[in-house]
Amino acid sequence: MTEKEREILMKHYLNPKNRNMPHDNYEKVNSRNESCIDNINLYIKWNKDILEDIVFDGEACAISIASTSIMIENLIGKTKKEAEEYINNFTKMLQNEDCFLPKEAEIFKNIPEARKICATLPYIGIKKAILKK
Amino acid sequence: MNREDFPLLKQDIIYFDNSATSLKPKIVIDKMTDYYTNYPANAHRGDYDLSYKVDKEYEEARELVANFIHAKNIEEVIFTSGTTESLNMIVDGFFKNLLEPGDEVLLTTSEHASNILPWFRLSNKKDIKIGYIPLDNHYYVTLDNVKNAITNKTKVISIAGITNVIGDIRPIKEITKYAHEHNIFVVLDGAQMVPHMSIDVTNLDIDFLAFSAHKMCGPTGVGVLYGKKEFLEHLEPTILGGGMNESFDNPNEIYLKDLPTRLEAGTRNIAGVIGFAKTIEYLNQIGMDNIHKKELELRNYLIEKLLPIKHIDIINIESDSGIVSFNVNGIFSQDVAYYLNKYNICVRAGNHCAKILKSSVGIENSVRISLYFYNTYEEIDALVELLSDYDKIVKEMI
Numbered sequence: 001m002t003e004k005e006r007e008i009l010m011k012h013y014l015n016p017k018n019r020n021m022p023h024d025n026y027e028k029v030n031s032r033n034e035s036c037i038d039n040i041n042l043y044i045k046w047n048k049d050i051l052e053d054i055v056f057d058g059e060a061c062a063i064s065i066a067s068t069s070i071m072i073e074n075l076i077g078k079t080k081k082e083a084e085e086y087i088n089n090f091t092k093m094l095q096n097e098d099c100f101l102p103k104e105a106e107i108f109k110n111i112p113e114a115r116k117i118c119a120t121l122p123y124i125g126i127k128k129a130i131l132k133k
Numbered sequence: 134m135n136r137e138d139f140p141l142l143k144q145d146i147i148y149f150d151n152s153a154t155s156l157k158p159k160i161v162i163d164k165m166t167d168y169y170t171n172y173p174a175n176a177h178r179g180d181y182d183l184s185y186k187v188d189k190e191y192e193e194a195r196e197l198v199a200n201f202i203h204a205k206n207i208e209e210v211i212f213t214s215g216t217t218e219s220l221n222m223i224v225d226g227f228f229k230n231l232l233e234p235g236d237e238v239l240l241t242t243s244e245h246a247s248n249i250l251p252w253f254r255l256s257n258k259k260d261i262k263i264g265y266i267p268l269d270n271h272y273y274v275t276l277d278n279v280k281n282a283i284t285n286k287t288k289v290i291s292i293a294g295i296t297n298v299i300g301d302i303r304p305i306k307e308i309t310k311y312a313h314e315h316n317i318f319v320v321l322d323g324a325q326m327v328p329h330m331s332i333d334v335t336n337l338d339i340d341f342l343a344f345s346a347h348k349m350c351g352p353t354g355v356g357v358l359y360g361k362k363e364f365l366e367h368l369e370p371t372i373l374g375g376g377m378n379e380s381f382d383n384p385n386e387i388y389l390k391d392l393p394t395r396l397e398a399g400t401r402n403i404a405g406v407i408g409f410a411k412t413i414e415y416l417n418q419i420g421m422d423n424i425h426k427k428e429l430e431l432r433n434y435l436i437e438k439l440l441p442i443k444h445i446d447i448i449n450i451e452s453d454s455g456i457v458s459f460n461v462n463g464i465f466s467q468d469v470a471y472y473l474n475k476y477n478i479c480v481r482a483g484n485h486c487a488k489i490l491k492s493s494v495g496i497e498n499s500v501r502i503s504l505y506f507y508n509t510y511e512e513i514d515a516l517v518e519l520l521s522d523y524d525k526i527v528k529e530m531i
Contacts, residue, residue, distance in 0.1 A: 010531075037466075037482065037483040037498055038467070061467045062464075062468050062530060062531050063531060111531070
């Protein structure tokens with residue numbers, strides 16, 4: 001991981017976007033990894049098939065929190081189809097395949113292999129929400 | 134002390150996760166290899182020399198354990214796969230038949246999942262009430278709180294001798310005395326207690342005890358269920374099969390063997406039990422009182438070093454065991470564990486299977502240091518040095 005990538009990660013960990021925000025009438029999904037103690041709730045507001053707003057709360061490691069913050073920033077405003085494409089690309093990137101990812105998500109490309117599961121934490125929840133839609 | 138006995142300690146590793154499992158001395162590993170290599174026969178079932186040797190060593194192990202916990206009778210010691218299985222057998226084999234709807238079981242919020250979930254299941258199946266003995270300001274159990282929690286429906290108190298997050302030693306003897314005066318059974322989860330201090334089940338007068346070999350320098354997959362003989366006689370086997378039956382012809386004619394064999398169906402973890410016997414001999418040689426004393430000295434040293442560090446919040450400053458739980462301000466416990474791992478220091482992060490403790494402590498996750506007699510002041514110094522530099526933790530945790 002480069003120094004620049006580390007800086008981005010720490011920025012999102014120490015001051016995550018969209019954390020602990022109001023979420024009245026939002027749809028709630030839980031994200032947790034079986035192998036660790038990370039535990040995050042995502043709250044989603046759909047406008048037809050557009051992800052109008054997403055916020056989160058919970059406890060998790062630095063990589064999971066940063067990944068959640070970045071994912072949410074990148075997904076807000078996307079349609080269901082665009083979101084699915086983004087999620088697929090993120091998964092491919094973690095499997096070391098070439099693909100395009102917007103803003104900041106690419107920092108997880110170079111995290112240690114054993115920690116990639118941490119970066120996937122919020123994606124477990126958002127996939128559940130999209131499946132339900 | 135005794136560091137040279139542990140092969141792993143020859144490597145550059147600092148092991149502070151002894152409440153999860155302990156390291157194994159070479160003498161125990163060698164004993165199990167000897168069994169597998171030189172006399173790998175089954176127990177109880179052979180008329181030949183190898184099997185006789187296995188039989189003899191397996192039963193000698195039982196006697197060693199009985200003496201170790203000061204049981205009155207050897208057949209009060211049942212070998213299981215661990216504390217979890219022992220506790221499940223106590224709940225499902227004994228109390229499930231004894232308790233009536235409306236009866237109450239008292240636990241505490243700091244119990245391990247193994248001492249909660251079997252009771253929860255029984256509670257759902259038989260309408261048994263679950264009550265909790267309140268913890269005091271230090272998250273301790275006091276006799277007064279036990280007295281206040283008991284109702285005329287209370288039939289069982291099931292608690293840990295030492296808890297795995299707070300590390301407090303419960304006043305078991307006093308609790309048992311009071312409980313028995315009120316016809317209440319006492320079940321002791323000894324997983325964190327038996328490895329760290331001497332225990333006398335006869336003196337404490339407890340009714341059932343469960344503990345694991347692997348937390349006390351022994352093999353994984355071996356544990357003990359102790360019960361007073363008059364109660365074990367009524368513990369219905371939760372598993373039936375070979376070795377434990379006398380004869381059977383049809384569903385109405387099943388005759389089981391006497392204790393302890395009746396409660397040990399199937400081929401047992403023979404290598405584990407024989408290895409465990411070696412473990413007991415090893416611990417006896419060091420002396421349980423010496424082990425407890427050494428752990429307390431190490432703990433006091435660790436607390437003294439951690440207290441001045443402003444960014445560290447210790448959850449259990451006062452405690453009489455080798456467990457210290459803490460958090461680093463603003464940093465998730467698992468990130469602290471990852472950071473220490475970079476320096477080959479093994480610590481545990483999380484809720485440590487005490488998932489309802491958060492209702493009492495208000496903290497869900499923590500970093501846990503759990504010491505054993507082979508840890509050293511130098512290891513603690515290395516840990517404290519790494520923890521004292523907040524910027525370094527933040528910089529290196531990922």
